[in-house]
Amino acid sequence: MARRKKVYEGKAKILYEGPEPGTLIQYFKDDSAPTVAAPATLEGKGVLNNRLSEFFMTGLNQIGVPTHFIRRINMREQLVRMAEIIPLEVVVRNFSAGPMTARLGIPEGTQLPRPIVEYYYKDERLNAPLVAEEHIVAFGWANQQDLDDIIALALRVNDFLSGVMMGVGIRLADFKIEVGRVWDGDYMRLIVADEISPDSCRLWDMRLPERPDGTLPDPQPMTDVYSELARRLGVMPSNVTHTTKPTLIN
Known part of the structure; x- marks a missing residue:
């Protein structure tokens, strides 16, 4: 791979200069952002987040909600539009x-x-x-x-x-x-x-087993959320599995 200029590196992603003016390459790492309750490094997480973000951004573009996403390049990288x-x-x-x-x-x-x-x-x-x-x-x-x-x-x-x-x-x-x-x-x-x-x-x-009395329990945080979400949405690569329980942000 040709050497590329790094523009920015955060906990979970790296941005490189893109192949055309006004573009960037966004690389998804396996590291977790500090606000996510997950292991510091989780093998395969970057691959899944790349696929999942592609899925959601593409869907938003299709319904007229503008995003920076242009296309996925490979398992860990996508081409995005540069933005302030x-x-x-x-x-x-x-x-x-x-x-x-x-x-x-x-x-x-x-x-x-x-x-x-x-x-x-x-x-x-x-x-x-x-x-x-x-x-x-x-x-x-x-x-x-x-x-x-x-x-x-x-x-x-x-x-x-x-x-x-x-x-x-x-x-x-x-x-x-x-x-x-x-x-x-x-x-x-x-x-x-x-x-x-x-x-x-x-x-x-929301897909939880019934209680003994036949009622459904309240929704619970998802286990193995990265791979389970990718599986349910039909974007799960066949060679990536792991388990964790991340929660949001602020």
Whole structure:
């Protein structure tokens, strides 16, 4: 392989210069992001996350939700469009879990009255703190029109992901996306960037055995989530297996 210039390396991915101006190659590592409750390194995880992110990004593109995804190159790499990343983690919550339960005292698993969009400032030194729209606009990370567009984008992603997951017996409790700016001539638009995978979603399994009394238990976090999700969606490579229980983010 020809030597490529590394643009950025995070815990779970590496970005290299792409073959054409305005493109990048996104390489999926087996390492887990620090916010995911999974082993530090999990063999084959990068292969599965590449396939899963391709599946979700392609589906979003097909329904008119713009993403940075262009095509998958090989088992661990995909070609993506270069974008100016807004320094926010955009989290959509459908059910109370994790920090929302701890912060607001809402019992785990409670369905929220409507999907709630939250923003976290992307700074690992500060552990990605929760921020309000006032902070975002005041500090120039995005303007009010950007925020309106981000909410619309995030809710469309939520509708798509929730439907796909429900169709394979999975409840989407919450998820995180990142949003980037791209320019088409003089026109700027927002797109979904980074990845969509179990590293950025909290997924609960609805296909559980009945209790002795014949009732179904409440959905539980999925075991072996990477390979099980890939299997249910029909994108499971035949030579990759592993087991873990990741949960989301902030």
